[in-house]
Structure formats: structure tokens, C-alpha cells
Amino acid sequence: MKNLIKLILIPILIVSCETTTPYDQETADVITRFYGDALGERESYNLLRDLSKDIGQRLSGSEGAAKAVLWSKEIMEGYGFDSVFLQEVMVPHWERGTYEECFYYEGGKKINLSILGAGGTVSTPFEGVTAEVVEVKSLEEVDVLGREGVEGKIVFYSKAFNQRYINIGTSYGETGFQRRLGAIKAAEYGAVASIFRSLSSSNDDYPHTGSMSYKEGVDSIAHGGLGVLSSIKLSEKIKADPKTKLTVRLSGKWFPDALSHNVIGEIKGSENPDNIILVGGHLDSWDVSEGAHDDGAGCVHSIGALRLFQKQGIKPKNTLRAVMFMNEENGLRGGTQYAENAIKNNEKHIVAIESDASAYIPRGFGFSGSDEQLEKIQDWLKYFDKNTISYFSKGGGGADIGPLHRRTGTPMFGLSIDGQKYFEIHHTAKDVFEAVHPREMELGTASMASLVYLIDKYGL
Numbered sequence: 001m002k003n004l005i006k007l008i009l010i011p012i013l014i015v016s017c018e019t020t021t022p023y024d025q026e027t028a029d030v031i032t033r034f035y036g037d038a039l040g041e042r043e044s045y046n047l048l049r050d051l052s053k054d055i056g057q058r059l060s061g062s063e064g065a066a067k068a069v070l071w072s073k074e075i076m077e078g079y080g081f082d083s084v085f086l087q088e089v090m091v092p093h094w095e096r097g098t099y100e101e102c103f104y105y106e107g108g109k110k111i112n113l114s115i116l117g118a119g120g121t122v123s124t125p126f127e128g129v130t131a132e133v134v135e136v137k138s139l140e141e142v143d144v145l146g147r148e149g150v151e152g153k154i155v156f157y158s159k160a161f162n163q164r165y166i167n168i169g170t171s172y173g174e175t176g177f178q179r180r181l182g183a184i185k186a187a188e189y190g191a192v193a194s195i196f197r198s199l200s201s202s203n204d205d206y207p208h209t210g211s212m213s214y215k216e217g218v219d220s221i222a223h224g225g226l227g228v229l230s231s232i233k234l235s236e237k238i239k240a241d242p243k244t245k246l247t248v249r250l251s252g253k254w255f256p257d258a259l260s261h262n263v264i265g266e267i268k269g270s271e272n273p274d275n276i277i278l279v280g281g282h283l284d285s286w287d288v289s290e291g292a293h294d295d296g297a298g299c300v301h302s303i304g305a306l307r308l309f310q311k312q313g314i315k316p317k318n319t320l321r322a323v324m325f326m327n328e329e330n331g332l333r334g335g336t337q338y339a340e341n342a343i344k345n346n347e348k349h350i351v352a353i354e355s356d357a358s359a360y361i362p363r364g365f366g367f368s369g370s371d372e373q374l375e376k377i378q379d380w381l382k383y384f385d386k387n388t389i390s391y392f393s394k395g396g397g398g399a400d401i402g403p404l405h406r407r408t409g410t411p412m413f414g415l416s417i418d419g420q421k422y423f424e425i426h427h428t429a430k431d432v433f434e435a436v437h438p439r440e441m442e443l444g445t446a447s448m449a450s451l452v453y454l455i456d457k458y459g460l
């Protein structure tokens with residue numbers, strides 16, 4: 001019996017030894033200095049100020065996006081990274097135009113609602129479209145109403161965020177259909193325009209924008225998001241007067257695709273220069289904000305991660321590559337082009353890490369790779385302060401590195417961030433530099449650098 005127990009125990013001990021390595025004081029010291037340098041010097045935060053304030057909005061195809069490309073190239077060249085280069089990518093070019101308005105009349109008085117065109121909406125005529133409004137909470141409700149209930153009307157999707165979830169991102173997922181697919185469904189039954197309650201956890205009246213779709217063979221109708229308070233007001237108005245007539249004026253316009261760029265900076269590996277560790281974020285932002293959280297933060301987290309290596313004079317074994325992707329918000333052309341080029345050029349990425357979840361406090365990393373790798377990296381948690389990075393969870397990555405992951409099998413990480421406040425500002429005019437806290441943001445920079453260091457040193 002005793003021998004049998006030994007036989008069973010020995011292999012178990014061997015297995016568990018493989019995934020736990022001795023505490024490496026050198027690693028711990030490097031990581032402590034990463035956090036110290038980031039928090040003490042706030043270099044990435046200062047970069048974010050320049051990107052947000054000197055350049056501002058950076059929607060694909062805009063002047064701001066072109067300036068941001070040059071800016072990030074110059075910053076990385078100024079740091080003396082081993083190579084800095086641009087990668088050409090053709091991007092969609094849409095502009096919001098000059099007028100956006102939504103209103104109804106009550107007792108002869110004009111009641112204005114706050115509205116933002118969804119990203120990619122077509123325009124209404126200058127005078128707008130005026131029609132009865134029909135309120136729904138799902139696409140299925142539009143199907144049920146059919147042509148009889150929808151034709152010639154404005155469809156109003158009013159599904160609210162469910163505040164009961166701890167992960168408020170779940171609500172974003174549940175309400176996303178009204179922005180992304182609402183115009184198609186409404187137009188299928190002859191609606192003249194469609195509007196939706198902003199995908200927002202706030203209780204204010206800042207409307208939200210974001211990508212939307214049209215479908216070939218279905219009329220393209222104007223589509224816009226109302227502020228939360230405006231949505232509530234309109235719902236009450238419709239309840240009191242189901243025949244309420246609403247006017248929607250939007251002026252979005254499409255232009256031919258424009259030439260733009262992904263921006264890439266590298267520190268060459270000392271032992272395996274052909275092996276690439278990618279850290280990235282997206283340089284483009286929505287046009288109504290400075291894109292400080294989304295995703296200026298991810299860009300300066302990535303540049304900052306390489307900068308922290310440089311400051312400590314650490315020569316990585318593998319090549320570290322910071323990538324500012326273009327066009328995540330309305331096309332994902334940058335991420336798609338990047339994967340295409342990586343395959344064409346036979347590049348070997350050992351991992352890709354993205355920060356695109358805001359500049360709030362980082363909590364962990366999501367990981368898409370093998371279960372063995374996920375088990376191995378759990379051991380690295382001992383090097384992190386639990387108030388920042390406390391988990392590596394299964395699943396996650398980033399939109400821009402998704403094509404590389406799917407097409408080449410490159411494992412990917414996404415920086416997971418405390419998202420409680422994110423959907424109050426996401427894709428609104430409130431996403432500005434002042435909404436970013438320097439210490440919270442710099443924790444992200446150091447967390448990215450630390451993960452890169454661990455992968456470079458121990459492998460995946």
C-alpha cells in the first residue's frame with residue numbers, strides 16, 4: 001500500500017515541479033524597477049498628453065490620423081529604437097459632416113435630443129427626415145412589427161445597459177446589436193431612419209458613436225445614437241403620445257479609401273532577432289473625442305514598454321516590436337494588413353500583446369494560447385503586485401492582433417483593465433486626456449513591459 005502511494009505521488013510531484021520555477025530575484029528586481037520608473041517618471045502619460053492635446057481626434061483617413069502616424073514615428077525615432085518604419089494600409093474614409101440634430105415638438109415648443117451619428121452613417125436630406133417613431137428593444141421586435149408597423153417610420157431601439165453585471169462589458173455585448181445592425185433591420189421593413197439608445201452605463205446625455213453596418217440590397221438609412229437621458233425622455237414622450245413625430249438630421253459622408261499606415265518600432269533581439277514579441281494598440285480613434293483611453297493609452301503603453309527596457313539597458317533576447325495599428329474602429333484594416341505582411345515576409349511572432357481596454361487600473365491579462373502555456377504562466381503571478389496584475393485568464397487578446405492570431409496561431413494576450421467606468425466615456429466626447437489618471441495609466445505601461453520581460457526571459 002505504501003509503495004502504491006509512492007508510485008502515485010512521485011509522478012504528481014514531478015508534474016507540479018515542472019510548472020513552478022524558483023523565485024528569481026533578478027526578475028523581481030527588474031519588474032520592481034519597471035513599475036518604479038513608469039510611476040516615478042510618467043513618460044507614457046506625457047506622451048499621451050501630446051497625442052491627445054496636440055493631435056486629438058484620429059479617425060481613419062483624417063488629417064489627425066495622418067499626423068498621429070508621423071508623431072509616433074518621430075517619438076520612437078527620438079528614443080533611438082533600432083528601427084522604426086511605416087507599413088502601408090488603405091483605410092475607409094468617412095466624415096461626420098456639419099449637422100446632427102434630433103427633435104420633436106411639444107405644445108409648439110421644440111424639444112432637442114442629443115444625438116451622434118453612428119460611425120459610417122449616411123446623411124439625411126438637409127431638412128432631415130420627419131416621421132412617427134416606433135420603439136423596440138430587439139431586432140426580433142422589428143420582425144414582429146413587419147412592414148405594416150415600420151414602413152415610413154423611424155425605428156427607435158431603446159435597450160438599456162443592464163447594471164446588475166459585475167463585468168459591465170457584458171451589457172455592451174448585449175446592446176451592441178442596436179448600433180451595429182439596427183439600420184439594416186429597420187430598412188428591411190422600409191423605415192426612413194433609425195436611432196438607438198447609446199451603449200452606455202452612464203446617466204448623462206453624452207451620446208455615443210461607434211461602427212455600424214449596411215447590407216447590400218437593403219436601403220442605407222441614417223442611423224444615430226441618442227444620449228441616455230434623451231432616450232429616456234423620448235421613451236416617456238412616446239408612451240404619452242404614441243403618434244409622436246420626430247425629426248432626425250444627420251450628415252455623414254463616405255469618401256474613397258485613403259492611404260494610411262501602421263507604425264512599427266523595434267528593439268532588435270540579441271540572441272534570436274528573428275523572433276518577434278509584439279506589443280500594440282490602435283492609433284485611430286473616433287472623431288468626437290481625443291481617443292485618450294481608446295486607444296491612445298494602448299499606444300503609449302506599447303511604446304512605453306519598449307522604453308522601459310531601454311531605460312534599464314536591458315538587451316532583450318528576442319526582437320521587441322511596438323505596433324500602432326491603424327483603423328481598429330471602423331474596418332480593422334491595419335490588423336488585417338499586418339497579418340498579411342507577416343505571412344508574406346515569413347515573420348515569426350512568438351507572441352502578440354494588445355492594450356485596448358482603456359487606461360484605468362490593469363487587473364490581469366487574458367490569454368489565447370494552449371492550456372499548457374496558460375498553466376506555465378500562472379507561476380509568473382508571483383512577480384506581480386496583486387493590486388495590479390492578479391490573474392492570467394483563458395481567452396482574450398485584442399481586435400488588431402486577432403488576424404495574426406487566427407491566421408498564424410500566434411498566442412495572444414490582452415491587458416485586462418478595471419472596466420467599471422469605461423462605458424461612461426467609451427466612444428463619446430468625454431474620452432479626453434483629463435479622464436486619464438497618470439498612476440493608473442502607468443501601471444499599464446509597466447505591466448506590459450513586465451509581461452514582455454517574462455516571455456523574453458523564460459519563453460512561453
Ligand SMILES: [Zn+2]
Nearest residue numbers: 294295328356
Ligand atoms: Zn479601441
